[in-house]
Amino acid sequence: MAQAPSQSELQEGQIIAPGHSFGTITDKIGSIVQARRTPKRWWTGFLIGFTLMMLLFLTIGNLLARGIGIWGNNAPVGWGFDIVNFVWWIGIGHAGTLISAILLLLRQRWRTSINRFAEAMTLFAVACAGLYPLFHMGRPWFFYWLLPYPNTMELWPQWRSPLIWDVFAVTTYATVSLLFWFIGLIPDMATLRDRSKWWIGRVFYGILAMGWRGSAVHWHRYETAYLLLAGLATPLVVSVHTVVSFDFAVSIVPGWHVTIFPPYFVAGAIYSGFAMVLTLAIPLRKMYKLEDFITDTHLDYMARIMLTTGLMVAYGYGIELFMAWYSGNVYEKGLIANRLIGPYRWFFYALIACNVVAPQLLWFKKVRYSPWTLFVLSLIVNLGMWLERYVIIVVSLHRDYLPSSWGMYSGTGWDWSMYLGTIGLFFACLFLFIRFLPVISIFEMRTLLPEAHVHTEKEAKP
Amino acid sequence: MSTAPVVEQPNLPRWQSIALLVGAIGIAICLAGLAFETTRVHVFRAWLVGFCLTVGIALGSLVVLMLQYLTGGDWGFILRRPLEAATSTMPLVTLFYLPLALVLSSLYEWADPAKVEADPHLQHKALYLNVPFAWIRAGIYFAIWNLLAFLLNRWSRQQDTARDMAIHKRCEALSAPGMVLYVLTITFASVDWVMSLEPEWFSTMYGAMFGMGQVLSGFAFAVAMLVLLSRRLEVGQLTGGNNLRDLGSLLLAFVMVWAYLSFSQFLLIYSGNLPEEVPWYIYRFEGGWKYLGLMLVIFHFALPFVLLLSTNVKRNRAMLASVALLVLLMRAVDLLWLIVPAFHHNSEAVNPPLGARLIYVAALVGMGGIWFAYFLMQLQRWPLAPAFNPYAEGAVHGAVAGH
Numbered sequence: 001m002a003q004a005p006s007q008s009e010l011q012e013g014q015i016i017a018p019g020h021s022f023g024t025i026t027d028k029i030g031s032i033v034q035a036r037r038t039p040k041r042w043w044t045g046f047l048i049g050f051t052l053m054m055l056l057f058l059t060i061g062n063l064l065a066r067g068i069g070i071w072g073n074n075a076p077v078g079w080g081f082d083i084v085n086f087v088w089w090i091g092i093g094h095a096g097t098l099i100s101a102i103l104l105l106l107r108q109r110w111r112t113s114i115n116r117f118a119e120a121m122t123l124f125a126v127a128c129a130g131l132y133p134l135f136h137m138g139r140p141w142f143f144y145w146l147l148p149y150p151n152t153m154e155l156w157p158q159w160r161s162p163l164i165w166d167v168f169a170v171t172t173y174a175t176v177s178l179l180f181w182f183i184g185l186i187p188d189m190a191t192l193r194d195r196s197k198w199w200i201g202r203v204f205y206g207i208l209a210m211g212w213r214g215s216a217v218h219w220h221r222y223e224t225a226y227l228l229l230a231g232l233a234t235p236l237v238v239s240v241h242t243v244v245s246f247d248f249a250v251s252i253v254p255g256w257h258v259t260i261f262p263p264y265f266v267a268g269a270i271y272s273g274f275a276m277v278l279t280l281a282i283p284l285r286k287m288y289k290l291e292d293f294i295t296d297t298h299l300d301y302m303a304r305i306m307l308t309t310g311l312m313v314a315y316g317y318g319i320e321l322f323m324a325w326y327s328g329n330v331y332e333k334g335l336i337a338n339r340l341i342g343p344y345r346w347f348f349y350a351l352i353a354c355n356v357v358a359p360q361l362l363w364f365k366k367v368r369y370s371p372w373t374l375f376v377l378s379l380i381v382n383l384g385m386w387l388e389r390y391v392i393i394v395v396s397l398h399r400d401y402l403p404s405s406w407g408m409y410s411g412t413g414w415d416w417s418m419y420l421g422t423i424g425l426f427f428a429c430l431f432l433f434i435r436f437l438p439v440i441s442i443f444e445m446r447t448l449l450p451e452a453h454v455h456t457e458k459e460a461k462p
Numbered sequence: 463m464s465t466a467p468v469v470e471q472p473n474l475p476r477w478q479s480i481a482l483l484v485g486a487i488g489i490a491i492c493l494a495g496l497a498f499e500t501t502r503v504h505v506f507r508a509w510l511v512g513f514c515l516t517v518g519i520a521l522g523s524l525v526v527l528m529l530q531y532l533t534g535g536d537w538g539f540i541l542r543r544p545l546e547a548a549t550s551t552m553p554l555v556t557l558f559y560l561p562l563a564l565v566l567s568s569l570y571e572w573a574d575p576a577k578v579e580a581d582p583h584l585q586h587k588a589l590y591l592n593v594p595f596a597w598i599r600a601g602i603y604f605a606i607w608n609l610l611a612f613l614l615n616r617w618s619r620q621q622d623t624a625r626d627m628a629i630h631k632r633c634e635a636l637s638a639p640g641m642v643l644y645v646l647t648i649t650f651a652s653v654d655w656v657m658s659l660e661p662e663w664f665s666t667m668y669g670a671m672f673g674m675g676q677v678l679s680g681f682a683f684a685v686a687m688l689v690l691l692s693r694r695l696e697v698g699q700l701t702g703g704n705n706l707r708d709l710g711s712l713l714l715a716f717v718m719v720w721a722y723l724s725f726s727q728f729l730l731i732y733s734g735n736l737p738e739e740v741p742w743y744i745y746r747f748e749g750g751w752k753y754l755g756l757m758l759v760i761f762h763f764a765l766p767f768v769l770l771l772s773t774n775v776k777r778n779r780a781m782l783a784s785v786a787l788l789v790l791l792m793r794a795v796d797l798l799w800l801i802v803p804a805f806h807h808n809s810e811a812v813n814p815p816l817g818a819r820l821i822y823v824a825a826l827v828g829m830g831g832i833w834f835a836y837f838l839m840q841l842q843r844w845p846l847a848p849a850f851n852p853y854a855e856g857a858v859h860g861a862v863a864g865h
Contacts, residue, residue, distance in 0.1 A: 160733075238722065250733045257734050260666035262726040315645060319666045326653070327664040328586045329738065363638075 015110045016448045017292035025293075025445045029438050030195055032288050038435065041287055046431035052424020059418045060135060068138050070414040077397045077409035082132040084389040085419055087244055088272070089129035089426075090170065091265075091385060093177070094237060095273025096122025100180055101233035104226075110301055112444045113293040117284070117433070118277050119181040124429040125276070126174045128422040133166075135418075162246035169243040173236050180229045186212050187222065187443045241269040248392065254335040255396030264316035268385060271309035271355075274302050275381035280430070282375040284439065293440055300368045306381065307362040313388075314356040331401060343408065344395045347387055354384025474838050481835040488828020495821045504818040506565050507802060508825035513562060514656065514797045515679070515826060516833045517555045519790075522680020523548035524611055525644055525673075528637035531614075536856035537708045542848050544687040546618055547841035548680060549611040554836045556604045558829060562655075563600060566593055572661050584661055591658055599654060603647045610640045622848060630852060648673040659804035663742045667727040672800075674723055675793060678716045682789040685709050689783035691846065705857060710776025713786060714767065721763040745806040746799060749813045754799045762792035794826055 063070060073080040096118040103111035134140045146167045148157050157164045189209035196202045212218060245265035248256035258264075278299065285294040324332040339348050358380045361367045368374065399406045411419075433439070446452055492508065495501040523545045530538030530545075566573035571584060572591035578584045584591070614633060621629040649669030657668050688709070731739045746755055766785050775781045802814075802822070814822075848854070 242722075242726070246729075249730045252734045252736060257730065257736075258666050259668075259727045259730050260670065261730070263667075263670060263723060311642065315649075316666075319649065319669065323664050323666045326587060326590065327738075328583055 013297055015113070015295055015297055016445065017295065020292065020449060022446050022449065022451070025449075026191060026195075026442055028290075028292070029440050029442050029445070030192060032434070033192060033436060033438055034195060034197075034201070039287075042431060042435060046428060046435075049424050049427030049429075049431055052420050053428045054424075055417050056131075056421025056425055059414055059421050060131075062414065063135055063418075064140075068136060070412065071418075072410055072412045072415055073136075074407075074409075076400065076405050076407045077394055079393050079397065080409055081411045081415040081419060082136045083247075084386065084393055085422065086129050086132040087389045087393075088386050089125045089132075089422065090244060091241065091269035091272040092276045092382075093122040093125035093129065093173075093273065094241060094266075094269035095277045096120075096125075097173075097177060097180075097233050097237045098270055098273065099277070100184070101230040102237060104230045105234060109448060110298055112448060113290075113295075113440050114277060114281060114298060114302075115444075116181075116184065116441045117280065117430075117439045118273075119177065119184070120430065120433045120437075120439075121276060121280060122177050122273075123174070123181060124426045124433075126170065126177065127429070128426050130170065130174070131422060131425075132418075162243060162250050165243045166247060169236075169240045173240045176229065176233050176236055180226075180233055183222070183225055183229060184441060185437065186210060187214065188438045188441060190214065191442055192438065237270075238266055241265045248396075253396055253400055254329075254331040255339075255392065258320055260316055260319055264313065267309045267312035267316070268388065271306060271313055272382060272385035274306045274309070275378040275385070278302055278306070278374055278378035279382060282371045282378075284434070286371075288439075290440070293445060296369050296371070299371060299374055300365075303362050303368040303374055303377075306378075307359060310355065310359040310362075310381070317352070317356065334399075335396065338399050339391065339395055342395065342399070344391065344398075347391050347395070351384055351387035351391055354380045355388060358384075474842050478835050478838040478842075481831045481838065483831075485828050485831025485833075485835060488824045488826075488831055490828075491824035492821060492828055495817075495824070500815075501817055501821055503568060504814065504821045505825070506562075506568050507805065508822045509558075509829070510562060510569060510655070511794075511797050511801050511822065512825040512829035513555070513558045514801065515794050516551070516558060516829055518676040518679040518793065518797070519683045519833075520548055520551050520555050520611070520680070521607060521644070521648065522676040522678065523684055524552075524607065524614070524680070525641070525677050526681050526684065527614060528610075528640045528644070531634045531637040532641065534853070535708075536853045537705060537712065539848065539853040539857040540705055541684050541688060541709070542618070543844065543846045544684040544691070544841065545680070546615050546844075547837055548683060550615050550840045551833060551836050552604075552608045552611040554833060556608060558833075559600060559604065563597060566596065570658060570661075572658060587658075587661060591654075591661060596654055599650060603651050606643050606647055610636070610643070614640075618848065619844065622844070627852065645669075645673065648676065656801060656804075659801065660742060660806075662738060665727055665731070665739070665742075667723060667730075671720070671723040671727060674716070674720045675796060678720050679790060679793040681713060681716055682786040682793070685713060686783050686786040686790065687841075689779045689786070692779060706779065706782060707773060707776040710770055710782050710785075713782075713789070714770035717763060717766050717770065717789065721767070724758075745803045748803070748806075751799060751803050754795055758792060758796055758799060761788060762796060798822065 071080065071082065073082065096115075099111050099118045100115045103115075134143055137143060145155055146157060146164065157167075186209060189205045190212035193202055193205035193209050196205060242262040242265065245261040249258055249261040251257060281294055281302075282299070285291050321336055324336040327333075339345070358377060361373070361377065367377075394409050398409055492505050495505040527538075527542070527545045527549060530541070562569070567575075570591075571577045571581075572587060573593050573596070578588060613636060617629050617633050617636075620626075621633075652669045652672035656672065657663070657665070689706075728743065731743060734740070745751070766789055769775045769781070769785050775785065
């Protein structure tokens with residue numbers, strides 16, 4: 001594969017462009033945050049996100065005033081857009097943890113330039129996801145009833161329900177992701193504090209740097225804490241989406257009660273997560289000219305992970321079809337018939353086109369090295385993963401055992417405005433993050449330089 | 463590492479003759495069992511268990527080999543030759559399958575025309591579960607597996623002499639479609655050979671769980687072999703430091719994935735409690751089988767999991783090899799637990815007579831012995847360290863680091 005056409009002097013397999021020094025890395029990443037003028041493109045992006053976020057607040061206000069009847073959920077489809085979008089956002093969050101924890105433990109050095117914003121993406125995605133179950137409760141101010149605490153109402157959570165497991169899985173996930181992200185930021189906060197020319201910057205970053213002085217003891221404690229958190233976060237990559245899959249698979253609804261669901265949901269989550277990382281990374285590196293750091297090799301690796309997890313997801317679709325036929329069970333066969341020729345069949349065919357057919361292009365090296373093709377593919381996969389959840393949730397619920405209780409479902413305008421609103425929240429947060437915090441880990445990028453290779457001996461130790 | 467290391471040939475022929483002798487005794491007991499009406503059917507079942515174990519090690523090694531080509535990693539350098547030797551037993555494993563192909567109707571309800579006649583459920587499945595199609599499918603599986611094993615071995619040999627990175631790239635290029643083919647073939651093979659022993663039962667997880675069991679068998683076997691050989695060979699110097707620890711961590715990961723898949727299937731079927739699914743577990747909790755199931759929880763998951771969390775265990779050759787052998791033994795127990803209770807229509811399956819139990823042990827030891835002898839023969843044909851390999855430098859570095 002050595003005949004790759006490289007567009008710059010950057011060689012294939014290199015994860016940082018040659019010619020950089022400690023100083024140029026710091027300047028390049030730090031200057032995004034410490035630029036005097038905010039670029040026009042930033043304002044455009046942020047204002048679009050901000051406007052959509054206002055739409056979210058409007059929806060939530062209306063929802064609290066009028067109740068969840070403004071959504072399309074009703075018998076027999078009691079879970080609609082809210083759970084579809086919850087699972088979609090949670091899935092997107094998975095790439096961040098995978099990159100930051102598992103790739104760190106596997107000593108994959110290419111993770112360095114993408115882990116910071118992938119982790120930020122995780123946090124914002126989890127925040128968006130959390131809104132859905134919270135507001136689906138109808139009276140979200142009683143959310144703490146989900147927690148086991150002594151009370152006079154004789155109220156205690158139903159521990160046999162995976163929905164309760166979800167509360168713990170998702171809150172743990174959010175907490176560990178936040179800690180991991182923040183701890184990783186500390187040394188860079190100190191760098192920005194020291195570089196700030198304005199007192200507000202010095203105070204702001206100074207507080208976040210928590211007194212970091214870069215002494216050997218600081219570094220030692222830092223490395224230990226970071227590795228421990230990575231170890232803690234690793235099971236979370238698998239556990240969160242496994243529990244999400246249990247929400248469905250523990251029931252006996254045809255199309256939900258499927259034993260392959262746990263690994264298939266995890267693979268789908270990583271698939272959509274990497275699609276979202278590519279969706280963000282490709283415009284980001286263009287906008288701030290970060291091609292030296294987020295190289296074509298990075299895009300290639302991420303595309304390979306997308307292809308692998310995409311194949312796993314395709315295996316899930318296939319085995320579900322085969323086993324439904326093989327089982328000879330009338331309800332299983334009915335479900336598959338409904339998927340293939342029922343009223344929602346176009347959702348299913350679109351899902352196959354987006355999630356199974358289109359990503360096969362990633363087998364070709366040319367495609368993996370073409371950023372804009374990858375960008376389009378990543379959008380297609382994001383759409384496909386949304387359709388997948390729609391097919392699993394709506395198509396399974398709208399026709400189950402009793403034909404007399406069959407019905408149809410479609411999202412209302414408020415369902416759509418809530419969905420668009422969370423996309424707005426996500427992008428508004430992301431643009432703020434880009435403007436105020438370093439999008440790439442400055443100090444970890446420095447360790448990729450040849451000058452820093454004395455560190456590799458140390459890295460090899462546990 | 464630009465020159466081929468001078469490798470002293472190990473004293474493996476002795477091991478090989480012992481394995482061959484033990485194997486021959488086991489097979490002889492199985493053949494004797496065929497003579498009696500009461501034990502004959504147990505010989506067929508035991509042969510199926512032994513076949514699944516040996517094909518699992520061979521195929522699992524093939525998967526680990528391809529996985530290493532795809533993901534890189536210095537651990538692949540020291541493990542390559544044991545893995546390659548295990549994959550080159552594929553012709554023998556194919557031979558092991560042949561007797562099974564002839565007795566399908568004694569093992570599988572769907573292969574017995576009288577039973578199919580009486581059961582509309584089996585008639586529905588007859589489109590897939592019928593004898594000629596099962597033979598054709600087995601032919602396809604073995605053709606694919608033998609071809610993959612042959613090519614990867616051949617190219618690795620060529621690379622030793624040609625010292626050409628292009629050959630390494632070719633192995634990488636084969637491994638990606640090879641993995642896809644493996645996943646597809648093992649999914650259907652697991653249905654054909656094991657799941658359809660109970661044709662009324664189905665689980666979408668089964669193929670993944672069965673395949674993961676094979677990967678675990680192959681990897682545990684290769685790790686155990688490497689450590690046992692390291693006492694004698696130059697390659698032994700490379701099993702120091704971080705290299706051994708990486709292998710231990712991978713073993714831990716594979717054990718965890720196997721447990722994750724197995725437990726997920728159990729939890730979902732248990733909580734669904736549907737009459738068409740849950741009997742599968744009920745049969746496996748009857749009589750003595752529940753103790754075997756409990757053994758799996760403890761020795762296939764809990765104990766290896768706890769031990770492999772410790773860096774000291776992973777760096778200690780004897781400990782790591784013991785854990786790997788324990789996992790390998792538990793693979794045999796798992797296969798017994800998956801396969802034998804499937805014959806629940808026959809009360810002997812729940813509590814087989816002593817003679818029948820002996821047959822199961824004899825088949826496992828016999829087929830395992832013959833297979834191991836064949837493996838050692840393959841292993842001795844080439845030096846234990848690949849002569850030209852992009853990961854050699856990293857492996858040498860890893861063996862020194864951490865000391």
